[in-house]
Amino acid sequence: MAVRLGGQDPFIPRSDVAVVESAVAGHPGAEIHVQEDAGHAFHNRVAPMFYRPEAAARAWELTVEFLQRTLPA
Numbered sequence: 638m639a640v641r642l643g644g645q646d647p648f649i650p651r652s653d654v655a656v657v658e659s660a661v662a663g664h665p666g667a668e669i670h671v672q673e674d675a676g677h678a679f680h681n682r683v684a685p686m687f688y689r690p691e692a693a694a695r696a697w698e699l700t701v702e703f704l705q706r707t708l709p710a
Contacts, residue, residue, distance in 0.1 A: 639669075639700055639704075640668070641669075641680070641700065642669065642670075642671050642672070643671070643672055643676045643677055643692065644671045644674065644675065645673070645675060645676040646676050647676065647677060649677070651671075668699075668703055670696065672692035672695060674689070675689045676689070679692045679693055679696070
């Protein structure tokens with residue numbers, strides 16, 4: 638499980654993210670990465686009000702790395 642969240646998401650408070658981070662800490666195959674400079678739907682290219690290209694690029698790179706590590710070849 639790989640989760641990418643925005644640290645400035647008004648719909649998911651950072652305190653709730655911290656609870657989930659704690660819950661999965663130490664579980665193999667579970668990753669949560671927070672793009673602190675991004676908000677809700679920061680990877681949504683068709684919604685300019687949300688899209689943050691730098692945060693989206695970082696999150697995508699983390700996702701690709703996760704899939705390469707966890708999926709069989």
